[in-house]
Amino acid sequence: MSVRGVRGAVTVERNEEGQILDATVELFNAIVAENGFAPEDICSVLITVTGELDSTFPAKAIRVMPGWELVPVTCALEIPVKGSLEKCIRFMLHVNTTKTQAEIKHVYLRGARLLRPDLSKA
Template identity: 65%
Template sequence: MVNRGIRGATTVTNNEEGEILRETVTLLREIVDKNDVIAEDICSVWITMTEDLDATFPARAIREIAGWELVPLMCSVEIPVKGSLPRCIRLMVQVNTDKTQREIRHVYLNEAKRLRPDLAQNQ
């Protein structure tokens, strides 16, 4: 097994706690489903949000998923580059796997599909 990073991103319409938590879980579930991994395979999850999102910590949503209580989670603010995609949540899921880099399925949802159209089309 090797350690691989699985990228994912999504956006929300509003800076609201419920929407941030829901979209975080939706994104994580898509990453897990498309890559056929379980919480026990996860080394850690790095979560960033753009600085226009401050209604909650997105890690809260992941900690509430059964079986994910012990997965190390870290939240941070994305680098505030002018003109970057607003209201964006990004995940970097570090996973132990036998899959090759080419077999990893990165997930981009909502407006975040614009970040990596090359990867979004392979979903």
């Protein structure tokens, strides 16, 4: 078993708590489903947001999901690179898995598909 990193990102239309929390759950559920992870597999989740998303902590959405309460989750501010994708929530999950790096499925949703078209489903 190895520790692997799993990436993902999603965008929202507006800086509203409901949109941020809903997008966070959507992305988290997609990553878990695509990779077949259980709560015990996940070492930690780092979530970053772009500067204009300041109405809530995205981690709040995962902390209240049944079965996921003990997974360590934290939030940080994405570095403000000029011209970068706005209203974006990015994930880095650290997981214990027998999957190889090539078998890990990274998930990019909505406008965040632009970040990694090579990893995004059409």
